[in-house]
Amino acid sequence: MKNIILIGATSAIAQALGRQLAARGARLMLWGRSADKLEIVAADLRVRGASVDCDAFDFDNFAAHPAALERARKLGDWDAVFVCHGSLGDQKLCEQDFAAAEKEFRTNCLGALSFLTIFANYFEGQGRGTIAAIGSVAGDRGRQSNYVYGTTKAAISTFMQGLRNRLHPKGVRVLTIKPGFVSTPMTAHLKQGLLMAKPDKVAKDILKAADSGKAVLYTPWFWRWIMLIIRLIPESIFVRLKL
Numbered sequence: 001m002k003n004i005i006l007i008g009a010t011s012a013i014a015q016a017l018g019r020q021l022a023a024r025g026a027r028l029m030l031w032g033r034s035a036d037k038l039e040i041v042a043a044d045l046r047v048r049g050a051s052v053d054c055d056a057f058d059f060d061n062f063a064a065h066p067a068a069l070e071r072a073r074k075l076g077d078w079d080a081v082f083v084c085h086g087s088l089g090d091q092k093l094c095e096q097d098f099a100a101a102e103k104e105f106r107t108n109c110l111g112a113l114s115f116l117t118i119f120a121n122y123f124e125g126q127g128r129g130t131i132a133a134i135g136s137v138a139g140d141r142g143r144q145s146n147y148v149y150g151t152t153k154a155a156i157s158t159f160m161q162g163l164r165n166r167l168h169p170k171g172v173r174v175l176t177i178k179p180g181f182v183s184t185p186m187t188a189h190l191k192q193g194l195l196m197a198k199p200d201k202v203a204k205d206i207l208k209a210a211d212s213g214k215a216v217l218y219t220p221w222f223w224r225w226i227m228l229i230i231r232l233i234p235e236s237i238f239v240r241l242k243l
């Protein structure tokens with residue numbers, strides 16, 4: 001896994017991934033919506049040993065996605081893609097105004113599914129490759145505090161499950177990443193408690209899982225057990241909880 005596309009490369013988790021891949025001497029393609037931000041990330045990763053190209057475009061314009069892959073392919077073949085962009089919308093606003101929820105779905109879910117679709121076909125044609133996308137533990141069970149975000153992540157998870165089933169015989173690996181709380185700009189407004197992981201730790205877990213061909217990663221590891229318990233709570237009890 002040497003030639004890698006990072007989608008949403010300015011995200012804190014993607015930057016941590018980039019730093020660890022740079023230390024391996026990877027060739028990276030950074031995709032994001034801001035050319036200026038991408039160049040800052042690229043400069044840092046080049047100093048750390050990566051060969052880096054950048055491509056900025058509007059992720060919410062799905063018609064632009066296949067063209068971005070075509071531009072990347074002109075530079076050579078790719079071994080892996082990590083889909084890392086996302087937004088944590090305002091749940092209360094989404095409850096009052098479906099336009100806000102629709103925007104969340106466009107960025108967080110439909111955009112990701114569009115990227116997954118074009119990379120599934122690209123790697124299937126190539127007969128090898130790794131597709132990894134960041135979902136969330138929030139997708140494991142709908143909770144009143146963030147069910148719009150959770151639904152976008154649940155959709156990614158189910159889509160990836162289907163892709164894994166489709167692409168397994170074609171030699172393509174599909175990794176669903178489910179982080180718990182990670183200390184990034186997305187969660188800067190939340191209490192930075194004991195459960196808050198560092199992006200570097202999460203990125204280390206992600207690369208280990210991608211290297212070993214794992215299907216589903218909870219990171220840090222204890223979220224697998226926390227979410228198992230949360231999923232097992234009977235609905236009759238769950239409806240009474242303020243989660």
Ligand SMILES: NC(=O)c1ccc[n+]([C@@H]2O[C@H](COP(=O)([O-])OP(=O)(O)OC[C@H]3O[C@@H](n4cnc5c(N)ncnc54)[C@H](OP(=O)(O)O)[C@@H]3O)[C@@H](O)[C@H]2O)c1
Nearest residue numbers: 010011012013033059085086107136179181182184185186
């Ligand atoms: N942090 C957590 O606790 C946590 C937990 C579970 C899952 N995740 C998931 O992990 C992934 C990375 O998040 P992070 O925590 O690293 O957050 P982050 O540092 O805030 O990064 C968010 C990224 O998404 C990009 N983005 C947001 N809206 C976009 C749009 N409309 N078009 C294109 N790009 C857009 C941002 O681009 P700009 O830099 O241009 O703004 C940035 O690269 C996300 O999928 C997130 O849902 C995070």
